Amino acid sequence: MGLSSRPDTPEPDTESSLLLHPSENPPPISSKVPEDSYHLAYIIHFTLGFGYLLPWNAFITAVDYFSYIYPGVSVDRIFAVAYMLVGLICLAVIVFYAHKSDAYIRINAGLILFVVVLLVPPVLDTTYIKGRVGLYDGFYATVGALALTGLADALAQGGLIGAAGELPERYTQAVIAGTAGSGVLVSFLRVFTKAVYSQDPTGIRNSANLYFIVGIAVMGICIVFYNVAHRLPIMQYYADLKVQAVNMERDKGSMTGAQWRSSLLGTVGSIKWHGVGIVLIYAVTLAIFPGYITEDVKSEAMKDWYPILLISCFNVFDLVGKSMTALYMLQNWKVAVAACFARLLFFPLFLGCLHGPEFFRTEVPVSVLTCLLGLTNGYLTSVLMILAPKSVPFHQSETAGIVSVLFLTLGLAIGSIIAWFWVV
Structure with a gap:
């Protein structure tokens, strides 16, 4: 049943009972x-999802600037590895200590740290680099900023997905759709700056700085919205519902460290196949996007516009896919996971775009496959990220949401590493 068929004001007990384990339903607040x-x-959750992925998107969209300033460096792939691996490690730590920390503090800390890292490239550009090429100390500082972005993402994304997991499905869908936005x-x-600014060093610098300035402005809005x-x-209402569920668990007795670890393992076990699907989604996607699209395929007709348009196609169809769950929500996780395995076919298909028959190496097949990559990435991500927190008792929903993000980041890290090797 699609999310759109569920009213915002359900009858008593209906929405609350969806969030509570059937055997643990207390009377509603x-x-x-x-x-x-x-x-x-809904708008706030969409905006927060929009915001926490914007810093990463700003860095990879400014790839022309970084590639110009730091020649001979595989910027896309190094950025991806630094960002994903740090995010993965930090999320793993957060999963084990989430029950001892406050999501409100974690999310605010992540949002503020995003503002700090978004300031690094424009400040470096205006005070140190000043358009000069080959100052690799600046590159190391930028990679360090990417690592901090991974930490900020673990704090903000893990907290937001976890908190949304305690709400009705539409709010998780809003956060996920926001990431595509x-x-x-x-x-x-990127298209605007490419068309408006001259493609000389000054124009490339101005374009990159614009991405980060916009990112800072959006993060400011996110901080206000969240608070x-x-x-x-x-x-x-749902905060009170959570307090009630937590108090019910507390009434059963305090949880020791061993009991907490057992509960965590139980949560992971309940959503392990959701997690496998999420890992597969992003291992496939990051192995191909953006490195393959920006560095491997070429077009004589479109020249340097080609990767820009391909990235735009992916992002638009990713948004379409993540928005589709508001119209039709696949409730069978087994079908969704099977579809994730089917996405492995993208590897031979994209490989054929480099080494296959002549027609397959033209712009149309590459563009169609890129759109399908984005569409399936968006829809299957939304489905599995929505279903995972609803597969466990309500008091474990936040943990299930954070674990889902951990699986997602693991997939991103695996995909970013595969990206170095799968195309030769």
């Missing part, structure tokens, strides 16, 4: 779930 007036809670924004900015969201009646 109130007789009626408050209405999401003007869809403000950030990709579309930076693609639009006012808890005042919305619908958010207060």
Whole structure:
């Protein structure tokens, strides 16, 4: 059943019971779930999803600038490895200590750290690099900023997906769709700057600085939105519902370290196949996008516009896929995971675009495959990230959401490493 068929104000017990394990349903906090007036809670969750992926998108969209300033460096692939591996390690730590920390603090810390790392490239450019080529100390500082972005992403993304997992499905869908929206924004900015700014060193510098300035502005909006969201009646309702569920667990007795680890392993076991699917999605996607698209395929007709348009195609169709779950939500996780395995076919298909028959090496097959890569990435991500927190008792939903992000980041890290080797 699609999300759109579910009203924002369900009958008593219906929405609450979806969030609580069937054997643990207490009476609801109130007789009626408050209405999401003007869809403000949905918009806030979309904006937060939009924001936390924007710093990464800003760095990879400014690849022309970094490639010019640091010649001879495989910028895309080095950035991906630094960002993904740090994010993976930090998320693993957060999973084990999430029950001892406050998601509100983690998310705010992540959002503020995003602002700091987004300041690094423009500050370096204006105070140290100043358009000069080959100052590799600046590159090391930039990679360090990417590593901090991975930490910020672990704090913010893990917290936001975990918190959204405690809400009805539409809010997880909003966060996931927002991540795709950030990709579309930076693609639009890339096309805009390519068309407006001259493609000389000055124009490339101005383009890159614009990406980071926009990113800082959006992160400021996200900080404000996140810190006012808890005042919305619908958010207060679900916060009270969480307190009730946690108190029920506490009444059963305090949880020792061994019991917590057992509970965590149980949560992982409940969503392990969801996690396998998520790992496969991003291992395939990151092995191909953006490195293969920006460095391996060429077009005599479109020249340097070709990778820009391909990246835009991927991001637009990723947004379409992540938005489709608002219209039709696949409820069978087994079908979704099978589709993730089927995406392995993208490897021979994209390889054929380099070494296959002549027609296969033209722009049309590459463009179609890129659109399909984005569409399946978006839809299957949204399905599995929504279903995973709903597969465990309510008091474990936040942990399940964070673990899902850990699987996602593991897939990103694996894909970014595969990207170095699978095309020769």
